Amino acid sequence: MLNESRKNRMKKIIIAVSLIFVAGIIYPQQKNHKWIPVEIKNAWARPGSKEASSAIYFSVINKNGKADTLLNVKSRIAEKTELHESFRKSNDRIGMRQVKFVPVPANSKTEFEPGGSHVMLVNLFKDLNSGSSIEATLNFKYSGKIKIKPVVEDK
Numbered sequence: 788m789l790n791e792s793r794k795n796r797m798k799k800i801i802i803a804v805s806l807i808f809v810a811g812i813i814y815p816q817q818k819n820h821k822w823i824p825v826e827i828k829n830a831w832a833r834p835g836s837k838e839a840s841s842a843i844y845f846s847v848i849n850k851n852g853k854a855d856t857l858l859n860v861k862s863r864i865a866e867k868t869e870l871h872e873s874f875r876k877s878n879d880r881i882g883m884r885q886v887k888f889v890p891v892p893a894n895s896k897t898e899f900e901p902g903g904s905h906v907m908l909v910n911l912f913k914d915l916n917s918g919s920s921i922e923a924t925l926n927f928k929y930s931g932k933i934k935i936k937p938v939v940e941d942k
């Protein structure tokens with residue numbers, strides 16, 4: 788009798804552990820399957836001279852029902868690649884400052900544009916002339932690394 792109830796208890800424990808296992812395997816797969824990497828459009832960069840600064844601009848299209856975050860950007864074209872936001876100073880001029888990340892809301896088109904968020908290229912290693920293109924890698928929290936080739940344009 789005692790033996791029988793012990794067996795039943797063991798059975799229940801085995802079933803419970805198996806269910807936790809199965810849930811753990813299925814859930815992350817569904818999450819990955821549903822995520823559509825964000826799309827980058829109209830990437831361009833401002834012309835600039837060696838040892839000066841420039842900026843990269845683009846649109847981020849997020850078709851997911853969940854926000855993503857641009858964490859950082861890498862490029863070999865400059866000493867530093869920073870995420871910046873623009874803000875209105877007290878004298879009504881536009882200033883800019885470094886931010887740690889830029890949120891990309893769910894189901895949205897987020898513009899990185901002059902007077903708004905942008906990627907700052909600090910201390911260019913060479914001149915950026917109109918018509919040429921550069922390479923950069925955007926690193927998103929959920930979409931991962933996305934390579935872009937902004938065209939240098941004098942807009």
Ligand SMILES: [Cu+2]
Nearest residue numbers: 871883905907
């Ligand atoms: Cu800036």
